[in-house]
Amino acid sequence: MKTIGYARVSTRQQANCGNSLEDQEKALKEKGCSEVFKESYTGTKTDRPVFNEMLNTLESGDTLIVTKLDRFARTATEGVNLIRELMAKGIGVNILNMGMVEDSPIGKVTLTVMSAFAEFERDMIVERTQAGKAIAKTKAGFKEGRPKLFTDTQINHALDLLEKYSYTQVAEMTKISKATLTREMRKRKAGLPK
The missing domain is CATH 1.10.10 (Arc Repressor Mutant, subunit A)
Known part of the structure; x- marks a missing residue:
């Protein structure tokens, strides 16, 4: 039985504001992880080679620890499905800001609610970003993209x-x-x- 950690940042901004791989790794090691798998800048791509490698090392009786649900899964559906798959294989899941997700009725309800909030938070960030961009476009002189290097x-x-x-x-x-x-x-x- 081993305890494995998974840390992920999907943007440079996340890496610089408290969600850095180093911060996540430190928290995971403090919780007893013998190994931490780290993945950077995957964005919304579904290709996560380090995550898949980590899943292949987990066996029945092992525990996977992540700092937050959004480091583990991008959507509520993905999170619920992954945790259900892991629990079906006898692998425990501990999300540090939520606690141990257990294979019980209350554990499943907690998981679904927390996953929905994580997805809601992400959607709100996207909505605020789009609203800010729309406001910026109404201002004179707005140009989307990088500024030109040459006149x-x-x-x-x-x-x-x-x-x-x-x-x-x-x-x-x-x-x-x-x-x-x-x-x-x-x-x-x-x-x-x-």
């Missing part, structure tokens, strides 16, 4: 230099990448706006 004048000058010099030479002279020069030249030839 239109700089790009036009570099494109004009291509009449005399190669892409590599112009890239070295202007510090504008060959990829950007190629893309902008295609736009110019196609008559597309800058």
Whole structure:
């Protein structure tokens, strides 16, 4: 019987605000985990190779510990299903901010309610982010995405230099990448706006 921990961060922001892998690992080791599986920046992708590797090491009688439900599963349904699968295999699940999830009627109700709150919290964050973005779009001068590194004048000058010099030479002279020069030249030839 072993006690295994799983730690995950899905964004750089999470890594920097109290949910870092180091913080999670410390909490898991304090609870007696002999091994901690760590996964970074998986976002909303379903591919979690470290998580799958960890699941393959668990056996009947083992205990899996995670710091929070949202570190373990992304949605209420996924969380409930994973915990049910683990409990069916005789593997205990301890979610530190909830407690041990037991295979009992009250344990199942607790799990469902807590999973729903975790999903609700995530949905609220997405909703607030979208609302903030919508407000920002109404303001004059808002541009979505990264700011341009070079002005239109700089790009036009570099494109004009291509009449005399190669892409590599112009890239070295202007510090504008060959990829950007190629893309902008295609736009110019196609008559597309800058």
